[in-house]
Amino acid sequence: MEIGKNSTKTCLPAIALAQARRAGRPNFQFLISTFRERLQIMKPTIVIVGCGRVGTALAKFLSEAGYRLSGLASKSLSSAKRVADLTGTEHFTKIPWEITKEADIIFLTTPDAAISDTCNSIVSNGGFKRDSVVLHCSGALPSTILSAAKGCGAFIGSMHPMQSFALNEGNGSPFHGIIFAVEGDIQALHIAAKIAVDLGADCIPIKTQDKTLYHAAAVVASNYLVTLLSLAFRLIEHAGISGSDAWKVLKPLIEGTLSNIEKAGIPAALTGPIARGDIETVKRHIEEIGKKSPELLDLYNALGFHTIDIAKSKGTLSEKSADILKKITKG
Numbered sequence: 001m002e003i004g005k006n007s008t009k010t011c012l013p014a015i016a017l018a019q020a021r022r023a024g025r026p027n028f029q030f031l032i033s034t035f036r037e038r039l040q041i042m043k044p045t046i047v048i049v050g051c052g053r054v055g056t057a058l059a060k061f062l063s064e065a066g067y068r069l070s071g072l073a074s075k076s077l078s079s080a081k082r083v084a085d086l087t088g089t090e091h092f093t094k095i096p097w098e099i100t101k102e103a104d105i106i107f108l109t110t111p112d113a114a115i116s117d118t119c120n121s122i123v124s125n126g127g128f129k130r131d132s133v134v135l136h137c138s139g140a141l142p143s144t145i146l147s148a149a150k151g152c153g154a155f156i157g158s159m160h161p162m163q164s165f166a167l168n169e170g171n172g173s174p175f176h177g178i179i180f181a182v183e184g185d186i187q188a189l190h191i192a193a194k195i196a197v198d199l200g201a202d203c204i205p206i207k208t209q210d211k212t213l214y215h216a217a218a219v220v221a222s223n224y225l226v227t228l229l230s231l232a233f234r235l236i237e238h239a240g241i242s243g244s245d246a247w248k249v250l251k252p253l254i255e256g257t258l259s260n261i262e263k264a265g266i267p268a269a270l271t272g273p274i275a276r277g278d279i280e281t282v283k284r285h286i287e288e289i290g291k292k293s294p295e296l297l298d299l300y301n302a303l304g305f306h307t308i309d310i311a312k313s314k315g316t317l318s319e320k321s322a323d324i325l326k327k328i329t330k331g
Contacts, residue, residue, distance in 0.1 A: 042066070043066045043068055044067065044068070044104035044105055044191075045067075045068045045069075045070040045102070045105070046062055046067050046068065046069055046070065046103060046104065046105045046106070046107065047069075047070055047071045047072070047073070047096075047099050047100050047103040047105070047106045047107070048072050048073070048083070048107050049072075049074075049106065049107065049108050049109065049118060049122075050073075050074060050108060050109035050110035050111075050114075050118075051072055051073075051074035051076070051079040051080050051109075052079075052109060052110075053165040054137050054161070054165055055072075055074075055083070055107065056082075056083050056086070057165065057173075057174055057175070058107055058137075059083050059086070059087050059089070060083075060086055060087055061173050061175055061199055062195070062198070063088075063089075065198040065199060066198070067105075067195075067198070069087055069089045070089075070102070071089065071091035071092065071093070071099030071100075071103070072089055072091070072093075072099070073094065073095065073096040073098070073099055073100075074092075074094065075094065075110075075114075077092070080093065080094070096118060096121070096122050096127060097121070097122045097126070097127030100122055100128060101126065101127050101128070101129060102129060103129075103132060104132055104133065105132065105133045105135065105191060106122075106128065106132060106133070106134045106135070107135050107136070107137065108134065108136045108146070109136070109137050112140055112141055115136050115138060115141060115146070116145045116146075116148075119134065119145070119146050119148055119149055120148050123148040123149055123152055126152070127152075128152040128153075129152070129153075129154070130152065130154070131153060131154070131155070132153075133154065133155050133157065133187065133188050133192075134146050134149040134155070134156050134157075134188075135156075135157050135158060135159055135184075135188065135192060136158050137158065137159060137160055138158060138160065139160040139181070139211075139214070139215040139218050140211070140212065141158070141211070142183065142208045142211045143156045143157045143158040143183055143185070143188070143208060144156075146158075155185040155187040155188040155191075156184050156188055157182060157183065157184025157185055157188025157189055157191075157192055158181075158183055158184055159180045159181070159192040159195065159196065159203065160180060160181045160214075161174070161175060161178055161179075161180050161201070162178055162180070162181065162218060163175070163178045164222055173200060175196075176200040176201065177200065177201065178201045178202075179201065179202050179203065180192065180196045180201055180202070180203040180204075181204055181205075181206050181214055182196070182203045182204070182205055182206070183206050183207065183208045184208065189205060228303075229250075231296060231299055231300070231303075232246075232250055233246040233247075233250070234293065234296060235289070235293065236249065236250065257269060266310060267310055267313045267314040270307070270314055273285075274304060274307045274308060274311050274317070274325060275310075275311045275314060275317065277311075277316070277317050277318060277321035277322075277325075279321060279324055279325060279328070282304060282325060282328065282329070285300065286300070286301065286328065286329075301329045301330070302329075305325075305326060305329040308322050308325050308326055308329070
């Protein structure tokens with residue numbers, strides 16, 4: 001399997017297209033169609049097994065990038081048909097090995113708990129050809145859960161998009177400008193990197209053994225950020241600001257903080273009472289939260305406790321103040 005191989009022959013449709021455009025020839029649209037068909041021939045065939053949010057997005061935007069989507073499989077046939085209708089793909093099924101046998105690249109985008117079993121079932125039915133590339137998109141699981149595919153002569157890897165797919169993305173690509181974390185066989189990494197670029201993304205390689213910690217970082221940055229903002233919203237509501245206004249009030253502060261982190265890094269971006277050693281303000285926070293929102297106090301204290309070391313690394317908090325703050329935020 002060769003991806004994007006340079007050849008003078010592949011340039012001929014582009015030359016003809018440019019010449020027709022300049023001459024205003026009537027067969028211009030025909031040449032456009034021919035050029036697009038040649039571009040598709042240059043790309044490998046792909047199959048998507050699992051038609052949830054990520055699988056659907058990959059099917060749609062890889063097709064638009066010129067990859068030949070040769071089939072879709074899903075436990076729910078209606079889901080596979082929905083994505084087939086979206087992408088204009090003829091072949092969809094509930095039985096993955098019916099469509100994976102001749103594919104160059106196979107994405108297993110089922111729920112995490114089903115990836116290994118799905119791979120094993122395809123292998124049992126001779127569903128991977130030699131030198132094909134089998135990829136999953138789980139952030140939590142390593143490529144090694146696909147090891148059974150190596151018995152068919154396939155290469156395995158994972159490419160996790162650092163992106164949230166919780167919302168309907170509309171017509172815009174959720175992959176544009178993001179990072180894919182990739183790991184696995186070197187052959188699979190080359191293919192994954194090419195796919196990332198074709199989706200308008202970038203990629204960063206990670207070690208297979210570090211995948212769990214990588215995913216933990218992603219969970220904190222995405223899921224626990226929601227939890228953190230929920231804490232802020234609940235506190236500001238207790239201060240008399242309505243929930244509908246909470247985002248409008250806090251948004252400039254949130255965006256400014258993220259901007260400061262991007263420009264200056266974590267320690268330098270830290271401001272507030274702990275950063276300046278304002279012990280009395282922190283005490284008042286703890287007292288007031290304890291009275292009005294006692295269920296939130298443990299989380300507030302935990303965040304404060306772990307903020308102390310950041311303030312120390314910034315150089316704005318003395319050892320004496322740090323010791324006092326650690327005592328009062330321990331609860």
